[in-house]
Amino acid sequence: MKKYTHAWLAFMAIKRLEQAAIPQEHRANAQSLVKWFKDYRDFVISGSWYPDQVFKDMATSHIIKYRPDEKSKNVSFRKMPGTLRCYQLGLKSPLYQKPFTIEAGNLADRCEAFAQSIVDSFKMLRTEDKGNPISPSNNHIATRFFILSHYIADCHMPLHCDARSFSMDGNIHAFIESEWDKQVRASYELDTDNERFFYDPQGYPLKKKMTALMAAVEQEIVERPFKYEWGTGCKNTWDYMSGVSQYSYLMAYRMIPAEYDNTNLSKETFRGLDCWKEFDTYSKDIFSDAVESIARVWLHVWARYRQWAKM
Ligand SMILES: [Zn+2]
Structure with missing residues (x-):
């Protein structure tokens, strides 16, 4: 995904934490996290873009590449929260349980390591005296939250979880991501001089004439039920993101049938697939799931810190 798409997803995750119906027992944590984020919104773009711009660990940490393999003994698919659309669709995939x-x-x-390091950084911040040079700053920790959102979002991009390569020749991977970025850029007011969004009075990206897709996602992320839990059998960020990658892989085969790879999927062929005809439908599911996951992982991180702070 591209720069403004990543930043937009992070903003939408904050919005979900603020405006979705959070279960009573998690509401105080969600509210305090949103309040904390409000001071750091200018770091969203640089933070959520840091992995591509600075770390450049795309070949390893932005992906988990699956391939169907009859000879493999690896067959177990994780149970995920029922709210995730990729999970609902994956259960019907012919590759499910194969x-x-x-x-x-x-x-x-990578996601597990970042989640841990954020909790640890909060603990250091709280433990050290103000101004102590080994203490991390809130600015730094907020940036790490937005960096984490990048990896979570990438996991929801189906082609990041598919071992078939679609990044050469027709480069359908880049094509899809630039179509998404165009929609973000068309729907919000950008302060291009300062590389950020203009904000509305609530501190979210200021809307202009919204595309149908962007408007649908804005609505979905507020209305979709909020399940705090990871899903049966997932105990932590690692389990959860592993599960997401499995259903993202199944989504890739739903979008682009098994007979295609980079050698035979030109833009012309791609335009004939259902995936392109229903681009907005697939995109809405992918974006809404990404926002759901970012909000869920962030809230778990924050809850762990708050739990520790109470002790
Ligand atoms: Zn990436």
Whole structure:
């Protein structure tokens, strides 16, 4: 995904935490996290773009690449929260519960490591005296939240979880991502001099004439029920992101049938697929799921810190 798409998803996750119906027992945590974020919104773009611009760990940490493999003993698919659209669709996939191999990538490890490091940084901040040079700053921690959102969002891009390469020749991967970025840029007021969004009075990206897709996602992320839990069998960020990557892989095969790879999927062929004809439908599911996951992982991180702070 591209720069403004990543930043927009992070903003939408804050909006979901503020405006969706959060279950009573998690509401105080969600409210305090949103309040804390409000001071750091200018870091959203640089933070959520840091992995691509500075870390450049795309070949390993932005992906988990799956391939169907009859000979593999790897067949277990995780149970996820029922609110995730990729999960609902994946349960109906012909590849669901079929063996697979993971050929590359450590995206789930990266997300787990970031989640842990944010909790640790908060603990250091609270422990050290103000001004102590080893103490991390709130600015730094907020930036790490937005960096984490980048990896979570990438996991929801189906082609990041598919071992078939669509990044050469027709480069459908880049094509889809630039179509998305165009929609973000068309729907919000951008302060291009300062590389950020203009904000509305609530501190969210200021809307202009919204595309149908962007408007649908804005609505979905507020209306979709909020489940705090990871899903049966997932105990932490690593488990959860591993599960997301499995259903993202199934989504990739739903979008682009098994007979295609970079050698035979030109833009012309792609335009004939259902995936292109229903681009907005797939995109809405992918974006809304990404926002759901970012909000869920962030809230768990924050809750762990708050739990510790109470002790
Ligand atoms: Zn990336």
